[in-house]
Amino acid sequence: xxxxxxxxxxxxxxxxxxxxxxxxxxxxxxxxxxxxxxxxxxxxxxxxxxxxxxxxxxxxxxxxxxxxxxxxxxxxxxxxxxxxxxxxxxxxxxxxxxxxxxxxxxxxxxxxxxxxxxxxxxxxxxxxxxxxxxxxxxxxxxxxxxxxxxxxxxxxxxxxxxxxxxxxxxxxxxxxxxxxxxxxxxxxxxxxxxxxxxxxxxxxxxxxxxxxxxxxxxxxxxxxxxxxxxxxxxxxxxxxxxxxxxxxxxxxxxxxxxxxxxxxxxxxxxxxxxxxxxxxxxxxxxxxxxxxxxxxxxxxxxxxxxxxxxxxxxxxxxxxxxxxxxxxxxxxxxxxxxxxxxxxxxxxxxxxxxxxxxxxxxxxxxxxxxxxxxxxxxxxxxxxxxxxxxxxxxxxxxxxxxxxxxxxxxxxxxxxxxxxxxxxxxxxxxxxxxxxxxxxxxxxxxxxxxxxxxxxxxxxxxxxxxxxxxxxxxxxxxxxxxxxxxxxxxxxxxxxxxxxxxxxxxxxxxxxxxxxxxxxxxxxxxxxxxxxxxxxxxxxxxxxxxxxxxxxxxxxxxxxxxxxxxxxxxxxxxxxxxxxxxxxxxxxxxxxxxxxxxxxxxxxxxxxxxxxxxxxxxxxxxxxxxxxxxxxxxxxxxxxxxxxxxxxxxxxxxxxxxxxxxxxxxxxxxxxxxxxxxxxxxxxxxxxxxxxxxx
Numbered sequence: 001x002x003x004x005x006x007x008x009x010x011x012x013x014x015x016x017x018x019x020x021x022x023x024x025x026x027x028x029x030x031x032x033x034x035x036x037x038x039x040x041x042x043x044x045x046x047x048x049x050x051x052x053x054x055x056x057x058x059x060x061x062x063x064x065x066x067x068x069x070x071x072x073x074x075x076x077x078x079x080x081x082x083x084x085x086x087x088x089x090x091x092x093x094x095x096x097x098x099x100x101x102x103x104x105x106x107x108x109x110x111x112x113x114x115x116x117x118x119x120x121x122x123x124x125x126x127x128x129x130x131x132x133x134x135x136x137x138x139x140x141x142x143x144x145x146x147x148x149x150x151x152x153x154x155x156x157x158x159x160x161x162x163x164x165x166x167x168x169x170x171x172x173x174x175x176x177x178x179x180x181x182x183x184x185x186x187x188x189x190x191x192x193x194x195x196x197x198x199x200x201x202x203x204x205x206x207x208x209x210x211x212x213x214x215x216x217x218x219x220x221x222x223x224x225x226x227x228x229x230x231x232x233x234x235x236x237x238x239x240x241x242x243x244x245x246x247x248x249x250x251x252x253x254x255x256x257x258x259x260x261x262x263x264x265x266x267x268x269x270x271x272x273x274x275x276x277x278x279x280x281x282x283x284x285x286x287x288x289x290x291x292x293x294x295x296x297x298x299x300x301x302x303x304x305x306x307x308x309x310x311x312x313x314x315x316x317x318x319x320x321x322x323x324x325x326x327x328x329x330x331x332x333x334x335x336x337x338x339x340x341x342x343x344x345x346x347x348x349x350x351x352x353x354x355x356x357x358x359x360x361x362x363x364x365x366x367x368x369x370x371x372x373x374x375x376x377x378x379x380x381x382x383x384x385x386x387x388x389x390x391x392x393x394x395x396x397x398x399x400x401x402x403x404x405x406x407x408x409x410x411x412x413x414x415x416x417x418x419x420x421x422x423x424x425x426x427x428x429x430x431x432x433x434x435x436x437x438x439x440x441x442x443x444x445x446x447x448x449x450x451x452x453x454x455x456x457x458x459x460x461x462x463x464x465x466x467x468x469x470x471x472x473x474x475x476x477x478x479x480x481x482x483x484x485x486x487x488x489x490x491x492x493x494x495x496x497x498x499x500x501x502x503x504x505x506x507x508x509x510x511x512x513x514x515x516x517x518x519x520x521x522x523x524x525x526x527x528x529x530x531x532x533x534x535x536x537x538x539x540x541x542x543x544x545x546x547x548x549x550x551x552x553x554x555x556x557x558x559x560x561x562x563x564x565x566x567x568x569x570x571x572x573x574x575x576x577x578x579x580x581x582x583x584x585x586x587x588x589x590x591x592x593x594x595x596x597x598x599x600x601x602x603x604x605x606x607x608x609x610x611x612x613x614x615x616x617x618x619x620x621x622x623x624x625x626x627x628x629x630x631x632x633x634x635x636x637x638x639x640x641x642x643x644x645x646x647x648x649x650x651x652x653x654x655x656x657x658x659x660x661x662x663x664x665x666x667x668x669x670x671x672x673x674x675x676x677x678x679x680x681x682x683x684x685x686x687x688x689x690x691x692x693x694x695x
Contacts, residue, residue, distance in 0.1 A: 001042055001046050001068060002032075002042065002045055002046055002049070004067065004068070005045075005046040005049040005050055005068070005072075006029070006049055008050065008053070008059065008067065009025060009028055009029075009049050009050055009052075009053055010025050012053045012056075012057035012058070012059050013025045013028075013052070013053070013056070013057065016056065016057075018125070018128070019125075019128040019129060020125055020128040024052075024056075027052070027121060027122075027125075028048060028049050028050070028051055028052055029049060030121045031048045031049075031051065031114070031117050031118050031121050032045050032048040032049045034117045034120065034121065035048050035113070035114070035117055038113070038117075038154075038312050039312070040110070040113065041110075043069070043071050043072050043075065043110075044075065044110045044113065044114065046068060046072050047072050047075035047076050047079070047110070047114060048114050048117070048118075050064060050072070050076050051075075051076055051079045051080075051114055051118060052080075053076065054076055054077060054080045055080045061073050061076070061077050064076055074108065075108065075110055075111055075114065078108060078111035079111055079114050079115055079118070109152070112148065112152070113152070113154075116145055116148065116149050116152075116154070116157055116161075117157070119141060119145045119161070120157060120160060120161060120164075122137070123137070123138070123141055123160075123161060123164040123165070124164065126138070126164070126168060134168040135168060135169065137168075138164070138165040138166075138167075138168035138169045139165070139169060141161050141164070141165045142161075142162060142165035142166075142169065145161055146158050146161040146162045146165065149161060149313075150280065151280050152280060152313045153278075153280035153281050153282055153309060153310065153312075153313025154311075154312055154313035155282075155310055155311055155313065156311045156312065157313075159218040159220070159221075160218075162218060162220035162221075163218050163219045163220050165220070166219060166220045166223055170223070173223060174219060174223075176233075177219045177222060177223060177233065178219065180233045181216070181219070181222075181239065184239070188216075188239060188240060189214075191291075191292075191293065192214035192240050192242065193214075194292060195214075195242060195291060195292065195297070196212050196213065196214065196242065198262060198292070199212050199242065199244065199258075199259065199262070199299075200212050202258050202259070202261070202262055203244075203255065203258060206254065206258050208246065208251050208254055208255060208258070209246070209247055209251075210244050210245060210246045210247075210251070210255060211244070211245040212242065212243070212244050212245075213242070213243055214240045214241070214242055214243075215240065215241050215242070215243050215300075216239065216240050217239055217240065217241065222236060222239065240297065241297065241298040241299070241300055242297065242298070242299045242300070243299075243300045243301075243302075243307075244259075244299065244300070244301045244302075245302060245303070245304055245307050246301065246302075246303055246304075247303065247304065248303065249274070249303060251303075252274060252285055252301045252302065252303065253285070255301045256285055256287060256301055259287065259289065259299055259301075260287070260289070262289075263289035263290055263291060263292075264289060264290050265287050265288065265289050266288045266289065266290065266296060269286075269287065269288035269298075270285075270286070270287045270288075271285070271286040271287075271418070272285050273285065273286065274302075274306070276368055276376055276419075277376075278366075278368070278378075280313060281309055281313065282309070282310055282313075283302060283306040283309065283310070284300050284301065284302040284306060284310060285300070285301045285302070286298060286299070286300055287299050287301075366378045366379065366380060366381060367379050367380070367381050367382075367383060367416050367417065367418055368418050368419070369388060369416050369417075369418070369419070369420045369421070369422050370419070370420070370421045370422070371392075371421075371422065372421060372422075372423050377391055377392075377422075379391060379416065379442075379443060380442050380443055381442075382415060382442045383415075383416050383441075383442045383443060384412060384413050384414055384415060384416060384440055384441060384442065385400075385403030385405065385410065385412055385414060385416070385422055385424065386400060386403075386412050386437055386440060386441050386446060387416075387441050387442055387443040387445075387446045388403075388416065388422045388424065389403070389424045390441070390443065390445060390446040390449050390450075391443070391445065391446075392424065394449045394452075394453075396424055396426060397433065397446065397449060397450070398430070398432050398433055398449075398453055399426040399427060399428065399430045399432075400412070400424055400425070400426055400430070400433075401425050401426060401427045401430055402424075402425035403422060403423065403424055403425060404422070404423040404425065405420050405421070405422055405423075406420060406421050407421075407423075412437070412440060413440045432453055432457065433450045433453055433454075435454070437450055438450055438451070458511070459503070459507050461510070462506070462507040462508075462509075462510030462511045463503050463506040463507050463510060464506075464510065465506075465509070465510030465511070466505070466506030466507060466508070466509035466510035467506055469509050469510065469516055470485075470490065470506075470509070470516075470519075471485070473516045473520070477520070479530065482530045483527070483530060484523055484527060484530050487502070489527065490502065490505075492526060493505075493519060493522050493523055493526060496522060496526060497514070497518075497519070497522055498657055508655055508657075511655070514655060514663075515653065515665065518665070521568065524596070525595070552573065552611060552612050552618075553577070553579075553589055553609050553610070553611065553612065554609065554610055554611075554612055555579055555587055555607060555608075555609050561586050561587060562586025562587070563579070563586055563587045563589060563609075564586060564587070564588050564589065565588075565589050565620075565621075566580075566588045566589060566590045566594065566596070567621075568590070568594060568595075568596050569590050569591040569593075569594035569596070570591075570620070570621050570622055570623060570695070571589055571590065571591045571620075572620050572622060572670065572672055572673045572676055573611050573620070573671070573672040573673065574611075574672045574673030574674055575591045575592075575673050576591065576592040576593075577589050577590065577591060577592060577609055577610070577611070578590055578592050578597060578606055578607070578608070578609060579606070579607040579608070579609035580597060580605055580606060580607070581605040581607060587607060587609070589609055618671070619648070619669035619670060619671055620669065620670060620671070620672070621650070621667065621668075621669060622667070622668055622669070622670050622676050622694070623665065623666065623667045623668075623694070623695040624665070624666050624668075624679075624680065624683070624692055624693065624694055624695065625663060625664070625665055625692075625693045625695055626638060626663070626664040626665075626666070626683060626689060626691070626692050626693075627661050627662075627663055627689070627690045627691045627692075627693075628661065628662045628663075628664065628686070628688045628689045628690055629661065629662070629688045629690065630656050630660065630661060630662045631662075631688055634654075634662055634664070634686070634688045634689075635652070635654045635662075635664060637686050637688070638652075638664055638666065638683060638686065638689075639652065641679070641682045641683055641686070642666075642668060642679070645678075645679060645682065647668050647669070647670060647675075647679060648668060648669045649666060649667070649668045650667045650668060650669065651665075651666070651667040652664065652665070652666045652667070653665050661690065662688075665695070676694070680692045680694070
C-alpha cells in the first residue's frame with residue numbers, strides 16, 4: 001500500500017517543486033518518514049504521502065477511496081480541510097485553523113498528528129521563504145502547533161517546533177544560545193558523565209537495572225527560563241537533565257530513594273507525575289537535587305512504557321494499530337479534554353473566542369488541583385477558586401459564595417497551587433457573579449461563562465427598553481398608527497438587519513447596540529409607502545460651518561432662502577450635492593448619491609446647488625460604520641485614531657451582531673470630504689477592522 005501511495009503521489013506532483021528548488025515529492029515522503037519514527041500505522045503513513053494531492057493536484061477523494069480505502073481518503077481529506085482557509089485577517093485565519101484542528105482531533109486524532117509533522121518538516125525548510133512569511137509561520141507554530149503537540153504529549157515534536165520557531169522569531173537570541181551551549185559542551189559532558197557514573201554505581205549496589213543518560217534542554221526552554229527569571233546564560237545551571245529509565249513502576253520510587261541518598265533534594269521541586277499524570281498522559285517523577293559541584297540539576301525517572309508515551313504521546317497510544325479495530329476505552333479517556341473543547345465550541349460565538357479559550361485554558365502552562373473526591377482538574381497557571389468552580393459547572397460558578405483550599409477558607413482571588421484540594425461553597429440565594437470576577441479569573445472559559453450570565457440577565461430588561469424606544473420614536477414621527485407599529489412589520493425590519501428573532505433586535509436597540517435612526521432608515525427603505533412623499537418630516541440642520549457662520553451653499557436661481565443639510569446623508573465640502581425644495585422648510589441639501597433623493601417622486605423639486613469657495617474653515621458632521629472582528633480593545637483602538645488625529649468625536653456606540661462581528665457607529669466633526677477619507681484610511685489600517693462605510 002505504501003509503495004502504491006508513493007507511485008501515485010510521485011506522478012501527481014511530478015511537475016511541482018518546492019521553494020528550495022527540490023522536487024515536491026520529497027516533502028510528503030519526509031513527513032511519512034517522521035511518522036514511521038513515531039511508529040504510526042500503515043494508513044497514517046499512506047495518508048502522509050498523499051496529504052497534499054487533493055489540494056494541489058487533480059487527484060480526488062473518490063480516487064483515493066477507490067485505490068486505497070475510506071480511512072485513508074478521510075485522513076487525506078481531513079488534512080486538506082485544515083489547510084484550506086482564506087480569511088481577511090491573520091487572527092481569524094489562525095482561530096479558524098485551530099477550530100478545524102480541534103474538530104479533526106475529535107474525529108480522528110491521526111489527522112492532527114499528520115498536520116503537526118507536516119508543519120515540522122515545513123519549519124525545517126523555512127529558510128527558503130520570505131522573511132515576513134518566516135515570522136508569520138514561526139509565530140503560528142509557537143502559539144498553536146507546539147502547544148497542541150504538548151497537549152497530545154508528543155514532547156519530541158514540541159521541543160523541535162519551539163526551537164525552530166525561536167530561530168526565526170528571535171534569531172539573535174537563538175544563535176547566541178547555540179554558540180554558548182556549544183562552548184560549554186565539553187565541561188557539561190564531563191560533569192554529566194560524573195553524575196551518571198555516581199548514579200549507576202549506586203543503582204548497581206541496590207540491584208536496580210536502569211538506563212541512565214543526560215538530556216540537553218531545548219534552546220527554547222533555556223530562552224524561556226532566562227526571560228522568566230531575568231538571568232543571563234551563565235546564571236542558568238540546569239542545562240541538562242538526567243533521565244533514568246527502569247523496568248518496573250516500584251523501581252521508579254526505589255531510584256528516587258537511592259538518588260536522594262547521594263544528593264540533597266531541593267524542597268518544593270519534587271513532582272510525582274506518576275501518581276498524578278498530566279492531562280497529556282505524561283508520567284514521570286521529577287526531582288531537583290544539589291549536584292557534586294553545588295549546582296542544581298533535574299532528574300527524571302520513568303519506566304520504558306512511560307518514556308515511550310512521554311516522547312510520542314498520543315501517537316504511542318493509537319487505538320487502531322494495524323490489524324486491530326476494536327475500541328480502546330482507555331484511549332478515549334485520554335482524549336476526553338478534546339470533547340470538553342467541542343462542548344465549549346457550541347457556546348462560543350466566534351472561532352476567535354474559541355481560540356482565546358483554548359490557548360489560555362488548554363495550551364498554556366497548567367496547575368493541577370483536586371476535587372474533594374480526588375479527581376484531578378487542570379487549570380491555567382495563576383487560576384483562582386472561581387476558575388475551578390466554573391470548570392466544574394456554570395451553575396457552581398454562578399452560585400459560588402466562597403471556597404476552601406486544603407480545608408481552610410480562602411479569598412476568591414487566592415492563587416491555586418499544584419496539589420491543592422478545592423471545595424466550593426455555594427448558596428441558592430446567591431444573586432450570581434459579580435462583574436469584578438472578570439478581573440480575578442484567569443481562565444477564558446470562566447470569563448465567557450460570567451459574560452454569558454450578565455448577557456442573559458440583562459437581556460429581558462433590554463428587550464423591554466427596545467420595545468419602548470420603538471413606540472416612543474414612532475409616536476414622535478407621527479407614525480404610531482401606521483403599520484410600522486405592527487409586530488409583523490417590525491419583525492421584517494429585524495430580519496433585514498440580520499437578527500435571528502425579534503427579541504434579539506429589541507435587546508440590541510435597548511442596550512444601544514443599534515440606534516433608532518438606523519432602524520428608521522431601514523424602515524424607509526423597506527416600507528417607503530408608509531412615509532410622506534415630500535421630505536416634510538426630515539430633521540434638518542442650518543447650513544453653516546461651525547466656526548465661520550458663513551453660508552456654505554449657493555442655490556442656483558434663488559437668494560435669501562433657508563438652506564439646510566439633510567441628516568440622512570450628511571454632505572461635506574467636496575461631495576457632489578443637490579438641493580430639494582421642501583414644503584415650508586426651504587431647501588434641503590443632499591449628497592447626489594443619497595438614496596432618499598433618488599427615490600423622490602417629484603424631480604421638479606430638485607435644484608442645482610454648489611459649495612461656495614470661501615475655504616470651509618469650519619467643521620461638518622460625519623458618521624461612519626465600522627465592521628470589525630469581535631475582540632477586546634477594538635473600540636479603544638478606533639477612538640485612539642480620532643484622538644491622535646485631533647478629530648472631535650460627538651458620539652460612539654458598538655455592538656456584537658449575530659453574524660459574529662462587532663459594529664461600531666461613530667459621529668464626529670471634519671472639515672471636508674478629504675479629511676473624512678484620511679480618517680477612513682487610518683481606521684482601515686487597524687488589524688481587526690474589516691470594512692469602514694460612510695453613513
